Amino acid sequence: QAVKQLSQNFLLDLRLTDKIVRKAGNLTNAYVYEVGPGPGGITRSILNAGVAELLVVEKDSRFIPGLQMLSDAAPGKLRIVHGDVLTFKIERAFPESLKRQWEDDPPNVHIIGNLPFSVSTPLIIKWLENVSQRNGPFAYGRTRMMLTFQKEVAERLTATTGSKQRSRLSIMAQYLCDVQHILTIPGQAFVPKPEVDSGVVHFTPLTRPRIKQPFKLVEKVVQNAFQFRRKYCHRGLGMLFPEARRLESTGKLLELADVDPTLRPTQLTVSHFKSLCDVYRKMCDEDPHLFAYNFREELRQKSKKEDDKQSCRL
Numbered sequence: 411q412a413v414k415q416l417s418q419n420f421l422l423d424l425r426l427t428d429k430i431v432r433k434a435g436n437l438t439n440a441y442v443y444e445v446g447p448g449p450g451g452i453t454r455s456i457l458n459a460g461v462a463e464l465l466v467v468e469k470d471s472r473f474i475p476g477l478q479m480l481s482d483a484a485p486g487k488l489r490i491v492h493g494d495v496l497t498f499k500i501e502r503a504f505p506e507s508l509k510r511q512w513e514d515d516p517p518n519v520h521i522i523g524n525l526p527f528s529v530s531t532p533l534i535i536k537w538l539e540n541v542s543q544r545n546g547p548f549a550y551g552r553t554r555m556m557l558t559f560q561k562e563v564a565e566r567l568t569a570t571t572g573s574k575q576r577s578r579l580s581i582m583a584q585y586l587c588d589v590q591h592i593l594t595i596p597g598q599a600f601v602p603k604p605e606v607d608s609g610v611v612h613f614t615p616l617t618r619p620r621i622k623q624p625f626k627l628v629e630k631v632v633q634n635a636f637q638f639r640r641k642y643c644h645r646g647l648g649m650l651f652p653e654a655r656r657l658e659s660t661g662k663l664l665e666l667a668d669v670d671p672t673l674r675p676t677q678l679t680v681s682h683f684k685s686l687c688d689v690y691r692k693m694c695d696e697d698p699h700l701f702a703y704n705f706r707e708e709l710r711q712k713s714k715k716e717d718d719k720q721s722c723r724l
């Protein structure tokens with residue numbers, strides 16, 4: 411029985427799981443890390459693809475005996491870990507000899523997963539940060555990933571400039587990876603049927619990231635820019651700066667980055683974000699307190715002061 415808490419919706423049709431696994435590319439002699447195998451539909455298709463080794467990490471102990479049976483049927487091919495994908499250290503799990511230089515072709519290491527949506531989105535953010543730092547699963551080189559998301563999230567990850575779905579996730583994924591929405595799986599393909607369709611997204615880390623600044627800095631600029639998605643971009647970007655000099659600093663940022671302040675956040679290209687991040691980085695180097703500035707904190711302090719004044723008057 412599927413557990414609702416863990417958002418367990420399973421793919422049990424072997425023809426469909428074969429089709430999904432084919433989209434990961436040629437897996438002959440590959441080392442594959444499958445996250446959240448559950449009852450093992452995708453697992454079976456991966457094993458049938460001629461892999462050298464498949465390592466699965468599953469949180470729910472009820473699936474371990476079934477996976478063990480698959481392992482017995484494919485001796486030496488399937489390694490089962492009863493654990494949590496959010497903490498499992500894949501960088502030590504496969505042979506060192508698989509490691510490639512970042513600029514080389516991707517290593518023969520693949521990540522495949524159909525996880526609950528509540529896990530796949532935080533996980534992709536964590537893995538994108540790992541891509542930027544070339545650690546975690548990317549200690550092997552430009553490890554490719556194929557993951558399932560709620561269709562809307564898959565669309566956001568791959569959205570092009572100017573499209574309705576363009577968002578923070580689009581920029582964060584696309585500045586680091588080549589991202590393809592390769593398949594949509596209708597809800598009725600799952601047991602039990604979820605409320606929404608799923609999108610399968612393939613990621614190949616880029617040899618050269620499109621923005622060469624620390625992940626946290628890019629994340630901050632992008633998050634602020636999309637703060638007010640329907641307004642001109644200067645509105646959200648202004649929130650990077652303390653109120654007292656917001657107008658002046660935002661003007662300087664946009665001018666030096668050569669970005670039109672009246673573009674909407676969804677109209678900004680990755681290259682616009684590159685210029686914005688480069689200029690913001692320079693501004694942070696000039697003012698060591700700037701990066702730690704958080705407009706929400708400033709608002710909180712302001713409203714606390716107001717409250718204190720009010721209670722003094724009373």
Ligand SMILES: C[S@@+](CC[C@H](N)C(=O)[O-])C[C@H]1O[C@@H](n2cnc3c(N)ncnc32)[C@H](O)[C@@H]1O
Pocket residue numbers: 416417418419420421422445446447448449450451452467468469470473493494495496523524525526529
């Ligand atoms: C949506 S189900 C899909 C199962 C299987 N991949 C399929 O396609 O049929 C997600 C699976 O991920 C497992 N899971 C959820 N959170 C996990 C975590 N943090 N670490 C490892 N497995 C997890 C669940 O127990 C479940 O088996």
